[in-house]
Amino acid sequence: MVAGKAEEGGAGARAYWRANLRVMGVLLGIWFVASYGLGILLVEPLNRLQFFGFPLGFWMAQQGSIYIFVLLIFAYALWMDRLDRRYGVALEADSEAQEAGGDSG
Amino acid sequence: MEVRGWTYLLVALAFALYIGIALWSRARTTAGFYVAGRSVPALANGMATGADWMSAASFISMAGLISFMGYTGAIYLMGWTGGFVLLALLLAPYLRKYGKFTTPEFLGDRYYSQLARVVGALCTLFISFTYIAGQMRGVGVVFSRFLEVPVEFGVVIGMGIVLLYATVGGMRGVTYTQVAQYCVLIAAYLIPAAAISWKITGNPLPQFGFGGAVAEGPKAGLFLLEALDALHRELGLPEYTAAFVPGKKAMLDVLAITCALMVGTAGLPHVLIRFYTVPGPRAARWSALFALIFIALLYTTAPAVAAFARVNLIQSLDGVAYADAPPWFRSWEQTGLVEFHDLDGDGRIALGGGAQGALGELTVDRDIMVLANPEIAQLPAWIVALVAAGGLAAALSTAAGLLLVISSAISHDLGKSWLAPGLSERGELRLARSAAALAVIFAGAQGIWPLAYIGQVVAYAFGLAASSFFPALVLGIFWKRATREGAVAGMLCGIGFTAAYILWFKSGLFGAGPEHWLFGISPEGIGAMGMLLNFAIAIPVSLCTAPPPAAVQRLVEEIRLPDRSGA
Numbered sequence: 226m227v228a229g230k231a232e233e234g235g236a237g238a239r240a241y242w243r244a245n246l247r248v249m250g251v252l253l254g255i256w257f258v259a260s261y262g263l264g265i266l267l268v269e270p271l272n273r274l275q276f277f278g279f280p281l282g283f284w285m286a287q288q289g290s291i292y293i294f295v296l297l298i299f300a301y302a303l304w305m306d307r308l309d310r311r312y313g314v315a316l317e318a319d320s321e322a323q324e325a326g327g328d329s330g
Numbered sequence: 331m332e333v334r335g336w337t338y339l340l341v342a343l344a345f346a347l348y349i350g351i352a353l354w355s356r357a358r359t360t361a362g363f364y365v366a367g368r369s370v371p372a373l374a375n376g377m378a379t380g381a382d383w384m385s386a387a388s389f390i391s392m393a394g395l396i397s398f399m400g401y402t403g404a405i406y407l408m409g410w411t412g413g414f415v416l417l418a419l420l421l422a423p424y425l426r427k428y429g430k431f432t433t434p435e436f437l438g439d440r441y442y443s444q445l446a447r448v449v450g451a452l453c454t455l456f457i458s459f460t461y462i463a464g465q466m467r468g469v470g471v472v473f474s475r476f477l478e479v480p481v482e483f484g485v486v487i488g489m490g491i492v493l494l495y496a497t498v499g500g501m502r503g504v505t506y507t508q509v510a511q512y513c514v515l516i517a518a519y520l521i522p523a524a525a526i527s528w529k530i531t532g533n534p535l536p537q538f539g540f541g542g543a544v545a546e547g548p549k550a551g552l553f554l555l556e557a558l559d560a561l562h563r564e565l566g567l568p569e570y571t572a573a574f575v576p577g578k579k580a581m582l583d584v585l586a587i588t589c590a591l592m593v594g595t596a597g598l599p600h601v602l603i604r605f606y607t608v609p610g611p612r613a614a615r616w617s618a619l620f621a622l623i624f625i626a627l628l629y630t631t632a633p634a635v636a637a638f639a640r641v642n643l644i645q646s647l648d649g650v651a652y653a654d655a656p657p658w659f660r661s662w663e664q665t666g667l668v669e670f671h672d673l674d675g676d677g678r679i680a681l682g683g684g685a686q687g688a689l690g691e692l693t694v695d696r697d698i699m700v701l702a703n704p705e706i707a708q709l710p711a712w713i714v715a716l717v718a719a720g721g722l723a724a725a726l727s728t729a730a731g732l733l734l735v736i737s738s739a740i741s742h743d744l745g746k747s748w749l750a751p752g753l754s755e756r757g758e759l760r761l762a763r764s765a766a767a768l769a770v771i772f773a774g775a776q777g778i779w780p781l782a783y784i785g786q787v788v789a790y791a792f793g794l795a796a797s798s799f800f801p802a803l804v805l806g807i808f809w810k811r812a813t814r815e816g817a818v819a820g821m822l823c824g825i826g827f828t829a830a831y832i833l834w835f836k837s838g839l840f841g842a843g844p845e846h847w848l849f850g851i852s853p854e855g856i857g858a859m860g861m862l863l864n865f866a867i868a869i870p871v872s873l874c875t876a877p878p879p880a881a882v883q884r885l886v887e888e889i890r891l892p893d894r895s896g897a
Contacts, residue, residue: 309892
């Protein structure tokens with residue numbers, strides 16, 4: 226048990242939810258810029274730059290954005306694990322089953 | 331051994347494996363049948379989600395589509411992967427925390443309304459049925475091309491296999507079969523791709539070979555994409571890597587389609603239900619990560635395969651005398667997937683000019699880009715056979731996932747909760763199995779006698795999911811003030827507007843053509859507008875109606891915290 230465990234509707238729960246929304250806002254901002262921004266809206270200017278054998282805009286649209294999506298979910302899963310622990314809201318059965326599932330986060 | 335012998339061997343082994351797994355992991359309770367007892371480890375669920383998600387369209391058609399679209403193919407690549415970010419951040423952990431069995435059930439509880447649940451169940455059935463017909467057709471096509479049996483026979487075999495393991499195994503059986511199917515399909519995709527990349531660029535990693543230099547031929551030394559752009563210029567076609575030029579989609583349309591596919595991905599019922607099968611919200615987050623990694627393996631390879639196939643096709647055919655065409659051209663010509671029309675009567679294949687989307691004197695079916703690739707690259711027979719097994723795994727795994735969603739919508743959301751409330755657990759399980767069996771027969775019939783509209787409508791399932799489920803689910807979780815009236819009005823207007831727009835342009839009634847597109851958005855992308863319309867109606871209607879009861883507000887607070895057990 227962690228002291229000050231978040232109760233539904235309590236101050237801890239509200240703080241946890243605000244922290245969660247902040248994490249989401251940052252990650253969805255990057256998601257938007259990487260896909261719609263660099264992959265579509267700015268693709269023509271970026272295509273004038275060379276990135277290895279690719280025009281940069283084309284690479285962002287067909288490769289780079291996908292790698293960024295993977296990194297975003299990875300960052301989310303790690304970050305939320307930290308928030309769960311800090312606010313003491315982690316579900317124990319969930320965490321144990323998870324570790325048996327083979328991830329180290 | 332010949333290609334056909336290898337194909338029979340690999341397909342028979344794969345089918346035996348799937349059935350074995352289903353018998354071993356048979357479901358005996360409704361929780362086992364609907365959500366695999368919520369005991370699927372995150373890694374296994376990630377693989378199962380990958381197979382569930384990647385259908386015949388991803389495996390067989392996508393690289394070919396990209397090959398003909400160049401840059402614009404990014405709508406599929408970003409759309410069908412970016413949606414997992416929305417799914418992981420906005421939906422998966424909360425729906426898992428809510429628990430229970432289905433997405434319509436969540437809508438019914440959150441919006442304190444049987445109507446919301448029934449509307450949700452009907453949307454689920456509408457979306458899933460349009461999607462599953464394409465899968466059974468894919469099974470039939472693979473059978474007919476590789477095993478040389480009639481399409482109908484292939485569909486019936488496919489139906490039998492899916493029926494057996496989906497109705498006996500339930501979600502538990504389907505989950506572990508999907509894990510095996512993922513392994514088959516990814517091997518079948520990556521091995522030929524690596525071999526072709528090695529051949530053209532000298533680098534076995536397609537993701538890097540894609541940006542490497544061409545190893546031999548007239549364009550040797552140029553970067554692959556430079557060579558491809560040059561080949562397109564020589565033929566008088568828009569450059570491969572160019573965006574928004576005449577002959578390609580406009581920027582706003584690309585934005586709208588990408589958005590509709592992303593949001594639709596996050597709202598597809600058979601993908602959402604996969605996140606009910608893990609032990610908890612934390613496992614749901616990690617399992618979304620594993621799912622996207624497994625999907626990205628195929629999705630970052632596909633655009634490379636598309637570019638290699640394009641170079642191969644142009645270099646091996648343009649200006650070649652018809653009589654000297656390579657052997658693979660002959661064998662696929664027999665299936666009718668490649669056709670040569672000697673317009674200028676000189677006996678040579680000219681790829682330049684011609685109508686938009688065509689290649690001069692050649693008509694090429696997009697599917698050939700993946701299916702014929704191993705032959706074009708002269709790979710050994712067992713690799714060609716592996717592609718057939720991979721295509722079947724992709725189609726069958728998606729069909730099974732859809733069947734379970736259809737069966738739970740019928741037995742749990744329409745049957746047990748509405749039409750037959752007195753049903754016992756055994757009765758409900760029997761109803762679920764019969765619903766799955768009926769759905770297989772319905773899907774198989776559409777695979778054998780495809781209605782003209784079905785093939786077209788499959789692509790629009792995303793728009794329908796985007797405009798109905800996604801806003802209702804997101805508002806339900808993130809806005810406590812969202813009311814029953816707001817959600818139902820939003821869902822009905824969103825899916826109604828989207829379906830009407832698609833039907834209008836697909837039927838061509840009242841002289842509808844691209845010049846009438848709303849803001850230049852094609853029917854593929856209209857789901858993005860449908861989603862905005864859904865939000866734009868749900869929010870003001872919610873504000874004008876009485877706030878949700880206290881119990882519902884507590885439910886929302888509860889699903890936002892990972893640790894409390896469900897109500």
